[in-house]
Amino acid sequence: METETSFSHVASPIFDGDNYQAWVVRMTVHLEALDLWEAIEEDYDVPPLPANPTMTQLKNHKERKTKKSKAKAYLFSAVSSTIFTRIMNLESAKDIWDYLKKEYQGNERTKNMKVLNLIREFEMLKMKETETIKDYSDKLLGIVNKVRLLGKDFSDERIVQKILVTLPEKYESKISSLEESKDLSSISLAELVNALQAQEQRRMIRKEESMEGALQAKA
Incomplete structure (x- = not known):
């Protein structure tokens, strides 16, 4: 009680x-x-x-x-x-x-139309240059979870593939590195996102250090 x-x-x-x-x-x-x-x-x-x-x-x-x-x-x-x-x-x-x-809730036909629209939205989505990995993956997962709530299967593998083919060019070196060290056909979504976020953070640190160095040089 x-x-x-x-x-x-x-x-x-x-x-x-x-x-x-x-x-x-x-x-x-x-x-x-x-x-x-x-x-x-x-x-x-x-x-x-x-x-x-x-x-x-x-x-x-x-x-x-x-x-x-x-x-x-x-x-x-x-x-x-x-x-x-x-x-x-x-x-x-x-x-x-x-x-x-x-x-x-709608009938089966309505649900199927919603699923088709969500999948279309998923397929058309691409990561923007200014977007973070977390923001992009969260956006994809938001769409996928809506599909799943409508009772349709949507594998994490499909999300992994989507991320890999829609990443901006600046992530190509990381993808190449992952290809050499792992089987990308079996990498988990969490593992991929964590690896890409780690590279993103390293890039941010280098950028901040570079800016600090430039400011010190001017001083």
């Missing part, structure tokens, strides 16, 4: 109409941690109490009724004001959950 109480202070992930797949995963875990998922999954009825209820019956009745109300309240707090106006008249937490699923 103490854990549940402390977790209740964790803010619900807010859904504003975008990235439904990511929100629904986070919200499901959030509700499970609060022991409220049953109220959404089953939408059970809470029967009236008998004439002379026992303490156990009173407790169970209150708990089950409270869970339904809490689940609804958490869903209300987990959407933007625009979406709230569309769900505020729905009766139960399950009604709200089902409405959002129907409205934003």
